């Protein structure tokens with residue numbers, strides 16, 4: 001097959017993995033802080049502190065709209081969810097711990113799927 005055909009296959013495989021990984025993130029018991037966008041009108045300071053909000057429902061929408069080129073661009077958005085969480089929450093808080101748990105789960109799962 002041509003190099004282009006191989007690339008297309010890799011992207012298809014990569015996008016299939018995005019769907020599997022996103023479903024597992026959404027189903028995780030510690031996903032609740034990350035399922036929908038933070039209501040920045042209800043959370044003082046959030047819009048000022050977090051320059052690039054991201055959440056699992058927005059990632060789901062972007063995936064459905066074919067806005068992820070490959071697994072890498074998907075992983076960048078998932079990591080943005082967890083980086084925002086670390087920035088806004090104490091490590092020793094319920095949401096802070098949920099973020100660390102979810103990041104560990106995600107890192108383990110995508111490396112398992114890729115290795």
Ligand SMILES: Oc1ccc2c(c1)N[C@H](O)CC2
Nearest residue numbers: 033038043084085088089095
């Ligand atoms: O006490 C609160 C209240 C609201 C939020 C947080 C903590 N952390 C989330 O990251 C953003 C929303």
